[in-house]
Amino acid sequence: xxxxxxxxxxxxxxxxxxxxxxxxxxxxxxxxxxxxxxxxxxxxxxxxxxxxxxxxxxxxxxxxxxxxxxxxxxxxxxxxxxxxxxxxxxxxxxxxxxxxxxxxxxxxxxxxxxxxxxxxxxxxxxxxxxxxxxxxxxxxxxxxxxxxxxxxxxxxxxxxxxxxxxxxxxxxxxxxxxxxxxxxxxxxxxxxxxxxxxxxxxxxxxxxxxxxxxxxxxxxxxxxxxxxxxxxxxxxxxxxxxxxxxxxxxxxxxxxxxxxxx
Amino acid sequence: xxxxxxxxxxxxxxxxxxxxxxxxxxxxxxxxxxxxxxxxxxxxxxxxxxxxxxxxxxxxxxxxxxxxxxxxxxxxxxxxxxxxxxxxxxxxxxxxxxxxxxxxxxxxxxxxxxxxxxxxxxxxxxxxxxxxxxxxxxxxxxxxxxxxxxxxxxxxxxxxxxxxxxxxxxxxxxxxxxxxxxxxxxxxxxxxxxxxxxxxxxxxxxxxxxxxxxxxxxxxxxxxxxxxxxxxxxxxxxxxxxxxxxxxxxxxxxxxxxxxxxxxxxxxxxxxxxxxxxxxxxxxxxxxxxxxxxxxxxxxxxxxxxxxxxxxxxxxxxxxxxxxxxxxxxxxxxxxxxxxxxxxxxxxxxxxxxxxxxxxxxxxxxxxxxxxxxxxxxxxxxxxxxxxxxxxxxxxxxxxxxxxxxxxxxxxxxxxxxxxxxx
Numbered sequence: 001x002x003x004x005x006x007x008x009x010x011x012x013x014x015x016x017x018x019x020x021x022x023x024x025x026x027x028x029x030x031x032x033x034x035x036x037x038x039x040x041x042x043x044x045x046x047x048x049x050x051x052x053x054x055x056x057x058x059x060x061x062x063x064x065x066x067x068x069x070x071x072x073x074x075x076x077x078x079x080x081x082x083x084x085x086x087x088x089x090x091x092x093x094x095x096x097x098x099x100x101x102x103x104x105x106x107x108x109x110x111x112x113x114x115x116x117x118x119x120x121x122x123x124x125x126x127x128x129x130x131x132x133x134x135x136x137x138x139x140x141x142x143x144x145x146x147x148x149x150x151x152x153x154x155x156x157x158x159x160x161x162x163x164x165x166x167x168x169x170x171x172x173x174x175x176x177x178x179x180x181x182x183x184x185x186x187x188x189x190x191x192x193x194x195x196x197x198x199x200x201x202x203x204x205x206x207x208x209x210x211x212x213x214x215x216x217x218x219x220x221x222x223x224x225x226x227x228x229x230x231x232x233x234x235x236x237x238x239x240x241x242x243x244x245x246x247x248x249x250x251x252x253x254x255x256x257x258x259x260x261x262x
Numbered sequence: 263x264x265x266x267x268x269x270x271x272x273x274x275x276x277x278x279x280x281x282x283x284x285x286x287x288x289x290x291x292x293x294x295x296x297x298x299x300x301x302x303x304x305x306x307x308x309x310x311x312x313x314x315x316x317x318x319x320x321x322x323x324x325x326x327x328x329x330x331x332x333x334x335x336x337x338x339x340x341x342x343x344x345x346x347x348x349x350x351x352x353x354x355x356x357x358x359x360x361x362x363x364x365x366x367x368x369x370x371x372x373x374x375x376x377x378x379x380x381x382x383x384x385x386x387x388x389x390x391x392x393x394x395x396x397x398x399x400x401x402x403x404x405x406x407x408x409x410x411x412x413x414x415x416x417x418x419x420x421x422x423x424x425x426x427x428x429x430x431x432x433x434x435x436x437x438x439x440x441x442x443x444x445x446x447x448x449x450x451x452x453x454x455x456x457x458x459x460x461x462x463x464x465x466x467x468x469x470x471x472x473x474x475x476x477x478x479x480x481x482x483x484x485x486x487x488x489x490x491x492x493x494x495x496x497x498x499x500x501x502x503x504x505x506x507x508x509x510x511x512x513x514x515x516x517x518x519x520x521x522x523x524x525x526x527x528x529x530x531x532x533x534x535x536x537x538x539x540x541x542x543x544x545x546x547x548x549x550x551x552x553x554x555x556x557x558x559x560x561x562x563x564x565x566x567x568x569x570x571x572x573x574x575x576x577x578x579x580x581x582x583x584x585x586x587x588x589x590x591x592x593x594x595x596x597x598x599x600x601x602x603x604x605x606x607x608x609x610x611x612x613x614x615x616x617x618x619x620x621x622x623x624x625x626x627x628x629x630x631x632x633x634x635x636x637x638x639x640x641x642x643x644x645x646x647x648x649x650x651x652x653x654x655x656x657x658x659x660x661x662x663x664x665x666x667x668x669x670x671x672x673x674x675x676x677x678x679x680x681x682x683x684x685x
Contacts, residue, residue, distance in 0.1 A: 050630075050634050051630075051633075052630050053626050053630060073633065073639060074630055074633035074634050075633040075634075075635075075636050075637055075638050075639060075642070077634075078633065078634055078635060078636035079636050083634075083635075084634050086631070086634075089631065090625075090627045090628055090630070090631040091628075092628045092631060092632065092645075092646065092649060093649055093650065093652070093653060094648065094649025094650060094651070094652030094653060095632070095645045095646065095648075095649035099645055099649075100632060100635055100637065100645070101635070103632070103637045103641050103642070103645060104635050104636035104637050105636045105637070105638060106635075106636040107636075135649065135652075136631070152635060156635060156636065
């Protein structure tokens with residue numbers, strides 16, 4: 001039994017604070033949904049957890065059991081058991097899925113099994129074998145990219161997975177297979193999940209134990225699975241501050257390239 | 263004593279009378295020519311100012327030479343050491359097809375072929391090659407003959423302060439087809455000058471593939487040229503893989519001379535330590551409906567420099583030209599340097615031309631993606647760099663050479679301490 005513990009996490013991009021004090025604990029086998037409106041900072045949370053360049057951590061702690069992750073290079077966080085399924089997986093020309101997975105420290109104890117694991121995982125989520133030798137994410141559709149992320153999760157067997165909008169770009173069938181695969185990983189391997197999403201459709205197959213409402217850079221409310229359905233009906237309105245009145249455009253034409261004599 | 267690079271010295275190299283007088287005439291033009299300097303536009307960014315021909319004498323030493331890594335049995339092999347042929351091994355089947363592989367001077371068409379392509383594009387160093395090439399080689403494929411396995415040529419240079427002038431002329435006749443791998447190596451730690459000149463000629467409907475692999479020693483200076491002409495509906499695919507040398511300059515001059523001719527021009531290069539890799543390309547569209555596609559991709563690490571200067575020239579008669587030129591460079595580390603200068607010169611309106619060039623560090627997002635799967639920083643960078651170059655290796659004309667080139671790239675990568683690139 002492990003736990004991923006986030007405490008007092010504050011982070012900024014370009015000097016602007018985006019995360020303003022996140023506290024969360026996910027234990028093995030648990031599924032936590034983090035739901036919130038666009039621009040609430042929930043994707044930033046996933047990036048900061050994985051150590052993406054361009055984010056400045058201002059305060060706080062992220063631990064898997066006793067190991068502090070903040071300050072570690074990204075690959076060391078993966079070695080410690082963290083996995084990030086990205087909203088927009090990056091294209092890496094000339095590097096195949098097999099190259100990637102055999103180079104991971106998480107498969108270094110069983111490199112010969114990687115090919116077999118890849119085939120088995122591909123079959124479980126209906127991902128064509130022809131994709132396994134193709135360059136990473138190059139010319140893949142949105143849905144294929146998300147299947148690719150899920151396949152990697154299956155092969156790398158992390159202790160905790162952060163799923164950043166795993167449901168975006170997926171059709172109904174793909175969504176079902178992918179979310180079912182993650183649900184199975186929680187049951188079979190005790191995977192702990194932090195599922196960041198805007199919609200509740202991911203949770204038809206992947207059953208959340210805890211639902212957090214995320215807005216304005218922090219968790220605003222925490223509840224049970226019913227909270228997800230409630231959000232689907234009511235939206236996020238009551239957690240979103242009224243937008244500040246626009247002041248920047250004062251005295252300027254709407255289109256800076258417009259003909260001033262028109 | 264006769265000065266090393268004089269007409270008298272050129273006259274002393276043996277061979278048939280026509281070859282001796284050709285060499286002597288070239289040497290006379292050479293000594294009368296003005297040496298290029300860094301002030302010439304052609305030679306901007308080059309290290310021509312650091313080169314002294316007087317530092318060298320023609321090589322004579324013989325010795326052994328490395329074999330190229332190639333995954334199929336070649337159909338013919340010619341091996342040269344210091345400009346002299348030491349091995350010629352040609353399959354009987356090839357001889358029976360009328361294909362000639364060997365000393366140009368021994369072929370009845372040798373005199374006709376030598377200079378047929380390069381004389382139109384001569385410069386200071388092609389003249390030098392003309393004057394002092396010891397044993398020019400010829401590969402001549404008759405009309406309609408298809409050579410299905412690659413032909414391999416190797417040139418090795420050794421001996422401190424030695425100069426060699428490899429010359430290779432390749433012609434495929436009408437609707438004929440062949441591919442050639444040409445490996446250039448030299449001893450490490452010896453000051454060596456290599457001045458190779460290659461002529462590629464594809465007659466109407468012919469298909470000629472040529473891959474030059476440059477794995478010279480760390481103190482070798484090269485001024486080399488590959489001059490090509492593609493006739494009507496012919497295709498020339500000319501690739502360079504450059505990994506070695508202290509200063510290595512390759513000029514690739516491709517003339518699309520017949521209607522519908524096509525050129526694929528490729529290079530993959532990797533410089534480290536204090537190497538300078540210098541490329542100059544011309545895509546010369548002379549006839550209507552000609553196409554050319556150039557892709558040069560390279561990596562500079564350590565204190566290495568690379569220079570790419572490319573010109574697409576579309577002549578007044580070349581309506582319907584499609585010409586593309588792409589040069590992409592990865593710069594590993596703060597002291598590496600890459601310069602890329604693409605140019606267009608168009609004298610016809612009915613054309614499609616484009617050029618693109620980039621010099622950039624390893625993509626931060628790609629690195630983050632690989633690392634987020636548990637790939638250590640240095641390994642992630644090595645994967646990204648090898649993947650960046652893979653695009654060229656997938657299309658090189660001698661596909662069986664690709665695995666050997668991947669190993670050469672992996673060797674280069676293994677020498678780099680890449681983790682510092684993170685900053």
